[in-house]
Amino acid sequence: MVSLHRTIRNLRRVGLREWWRQMQYIGDAKSGRLVGTDAFGNRYFENMDATEEIPGRHRWVDFAQHEYHASQVPPEWHAWLQHIRAHPPAEDALIKRMTQPWQAPWQENLTGTRGAYKPYNTVAPKINTWQPKVIARA
Template identity: 70%
Template sequence: MVSLLRTVRSIRRVGVREWWRQMQYIGDAKSGTYMGKDQFGNRYFENTNQYEEIPGRHRWVDFAQHNYHASQVPPEWHSWLQHIRLNPPPQDPVMLNSSPPWQAPWVENLTGTRGAYRPYNTATRKISAWEPKTAARA
C-alpha cells in the first residue's frame, strides 16, 4: 500500500502527469534514477533509498507500449532487473564487450498474435470431415 507521504514525495519529484501515468500502469507511485533505455523504448529506473521502496522492488521498467508483457524486456535488462548483474547494461563492461556477431537481435514473443510462427505442413490430415454424397432420385 502506498503511504500518503511517499505519494506526495513522488508527485513532487516526477510531476503530476508522470505520477498519474504510473498509477494507471503500475499502480504505484515511484521515483528514482533513470538507468537507461532499450531498443523497444522501455525506460529503466532504480531507487536506492532503502526507506522508500520495499526490498527487491527498487528496480523497475516503464514500458513504452500500452499493451505490455514480460517478453518485451531484453535479456540484458532482465538480468539487471532480477539482480543477476550489479550494473545496468550501458554501464556494465562485460555486457558492452560481449556482443557475438552470430547472435540475432532480441525479438519479443509473438505467440497469440498475427506475427506468430506457423510451420508449413505438407502432410495430409489423418482425420477428415465427412461429406455426404447425394444422388438425384429417378
C-alpha cells in the same frame, strides 16, 4: 506500503502527468534515476535510497506500450532487474563483449498473437472429412 507523504513527495518529483501514468500502470508513485532504455523504448529506473523504497523493489521498468507483458524485457535488462547483474547493460562491459554481430535482435514472445510461429505441414491427413456428393435428379 504506500504512505500519503511518500505519494505527495513523488508527485512533486516526477510531475502530475508522470505521477498519474504511474498510478494507472504500476499502482505506485515512484521516483528515481533513469538508468537506460532498450530497443522497445522501455525505460529502466533505479532508486537506491533505502528509506524510500521497499527492499528489492528499487529497480523497475516503465513499459513503452499500453498492452505490455514480461517478454518485452530483453534478457540483459531482465538480469539487471532481478539483481543477477550489478550494473545495467549500458554500463556493463561483459554484456557489451558478449553481444555478437551474428546474434538476432531480441524479439518478444508472440504466442497467442497473429505473429506466432505456425509450422507448415506437408503430410496428407490420415482422416479425411466426409463431403456429401450432390447429384442432379433426373
